[in-house]
Amino acid sequence: MKNITIGQYYPTDSVIHRLDPRVKLFGTIVFLVSLFLTDHYLGYAVITVCLAAVLKLSKVPFKMLLKGLRGILILLLFSVVFNIFLVPGRELVHIWFLSITAEGIRRAIFLGIRLVYLVIGTSLMTLTTTPTDLADGLEKALRPLNKLHIPVHDITMMMSIALRFIPILMEETDKIMMAQKARGADFETGGLLKRAKALIPLFVPLFVSAIRRAIDLANAMETRCYQGGEGRTKMHPLCYQKRDKRTYCIYAGYLIAIFGINRILVAFQILPFLFA
Amino acid sequence: MAIELQHVSYTYSQDTVYEMHALEDVNLKIGDNECIGIIGHTGSGKSTLIQHMNGLVKATEGAILYNGKNIYDSDFALPSLRRRVGLVFQYPEYQLFESDVFSDVCFGPKNLGLSEDEIRARAKKALEQVGIPESLYDKSPFLLSGGQKRRVAIAGVLAMEPEILILDEPTAGLDPRGRDAILTLIRDLYEKRKITVIFVSHSMEDVARYVERLIVLDHGHVIYDDVPKAVFAHYKELEQIGLRAPQITYAIDRLQAYGLRTSQIVTTVAEAKNAVLEWFAQ
Structure with a gap:
């Protein structure tokens, strides 16, 4: 990982x-x-x-x-x-x-x-x-595609959120893995089927938490009046x-x-x- | 002697830009049937310390002995250590995964390879201990309230019947009633089941009231390890590392200017009440 x-x-x-x-x-x-x-x-x-x-x-x-x-x-x-x-x-x-x-x-x-x-x-x-810079750069570089009705801003926003969440979810995986190990879970030994089954106690909480985080983030964005790229200005415009x-x-x-x-x-x- | 930490150091992300010393030269002896609190500022190494105690994290330096045996020896059975040293993580409700409460609590004992009857008996006992009524056994754990989820998750570790139970901030994010229920449960386990209980806390009031030994961490070092009263006598030093004494200690401190005298430092409301009553009686 x-x-x-x-x-x-x-x-x-x-x-x-x-x-x-x-x-x-x-x-x-x-x-x-x-x-x-x-x-x-x-x-x-x-x-x-x-x-x-x-x-x-x-x-x-x-x-x-x-x-x-x-x-x-x-x-x-x-x-x-x-x-x-x-x-x-x-x-x-x-x-x-x-x-x-x-x-x-x-x-x-x-x-x-x-x-x-x-x-x-x-x-x-x-x-x-940084992921933020990358998304900003991509958004600006791909801006001409807006004319073709491709939602460039939304796509780059999704991309930067996804990138931002990689380390968070990795940390979360680590934590849940340790918590289940503390309950005697065994991720390392056994055949393919046993190992795949052993992942259920890891994946279910991970998905639950990812969805919870997504809902929280969506709420946080909405309370700050996020409504997509239309008319949005930048704190550090690329120049x-x-x-x-x-x-x-x-x-x-x-x-x-x-x-x-x-x-x-x-x-x-x-x-x-x-x-x- | 149950667990002994000898010169334990732990470094996160060694040899990278993110390198961080979480623990430095920690020496601790944890005996049978103790009730221990661990306090420290955020990032002082509390969570890392307790993750060492059941071998989840391997110390970069030093040794950890369980009943005299080094847990890092190749012939040491770590799974048996994890059975004896139960660890409840921060926000343990995030580890729930089964479709109903009862099966989730069964997960731990099932991993121990016990018989079906034994598993069910243990799960039932653990759920009773944490006060989850039978009507909730076949509910989905995701539909419970925050406090109930927390208690189910603790039951999941209790069902493994550990000799040492470690809890990382068991009361974080709970309302006062939920907090009291958990702390009373911890105290009961210590007094009635005679196991060693260790818990990390940010509440000076809670540790003053519930523990018999208090360990203070700062920047990965153990700076105090004593009975709570002796530790809180150093409240000036504690303030410098972002901690403090219980609020009642400060209140009594102020009253001393008006003539209140106490024989020793006051750390709980009950003690304060007695001190004030004595003062009025005079």
Whole structure:
């Protein structure tokens, strides 16, 4: 439970923390696009350097990110192993009915890098942005969608409430778990069915409490005259600073570099040689 | 000697930015048939301390002995400790989950692997002890009043028949009648069933009236551990850590300016009444 880093905030003061949330959201998208556009080692080297630089600037300890990776370990293993064995191509090793191909290994390595960087990149955004800022940024960035009658404010409000409640519900789970353990409940031993049954004394109170909290929150919001996004003003309106504009320029440079490397490698037919 | 804490320290979120020392070098001996109160400012480590006593939380440093055996030894059976040391959490009504009151109270004894008859007998006894009438046995626990839910939840722990019962702020959020009922129940368990009862409280009046030994925590340290009267004699120091003496102590204190004399510090209304009557008689 404590290994989930997506949605967790790491409080410290860094250049990255101070950036406008919209800049970070956009940056994450740019980063994801670059990850999936790249298909060669040189490009990944550039991405790695950039990611390492951002990580260093954010002052988030690497250990925090590693914790987040633990959550996708199984998914990672599965996809890497499948790719190694199932991609057709030039055969390197043949064991019984399985064969390992050069293409398979390459594909597996790239997929592994993509998955790991994807988690690191998105975790980095949530670790450096408070949930409130994130929702604010999302709301402002998606405002044009209002024209299509998509209730942007309501959606972002729901999102920020959900994010806000993750730590509360986790604490609650911990508490209820301890209370039931004190009554002799056993969550750790037994077969699948027994363990699933053991969760009832945990889940029922948890749901009851989540619903109770939701009702309380709704009442609290209504007593403060909340009525959605219409005409609502902000205490801290988002406003681009000089550093935000500079960061956008860096994004442009980054994208050009990634595209450029891609084009050059293709144009000069270097790609095939690199993996020959 | 039932429970002994030796140099127990506990740190939350060790090695992160959220690191917090909840307990530091706590040494306590808790014997048989004691009635103990724990007081301390919010965040002083009271809840963390009592969660150590039945092994729910593992101390970062130090040892806890139950009847002389270290509970952190690999061959120590923690479930048997949890049976003997019953822990009632803050707002225990939030742990209710069964479809009716009676089955919820049965949950604890059922986990002990007792026979069906024994389970039912224990649940019935526990519910009687907390004063829940039989007409409520097959009601949903979620339909009861706050005070009734609290009592059902306490019955759930009592049904395990612990030798030591620990309660974390058992009277929080209850009306005066509900509070008195719970405190009387605690006192009864101590006097009639001869078990050790420990409870955390924010009410100086309650601890002055009901306990025989008072432990004061501040920032994870035990700063006083004595009979309530001796602890409340330090009320000036208590005020500095966000606590105080019972209100009646201050009232008697004021009256001393007018000539009231008491042989020892007054902490309960009954004592105050006697002191004032004596004063008038003179």
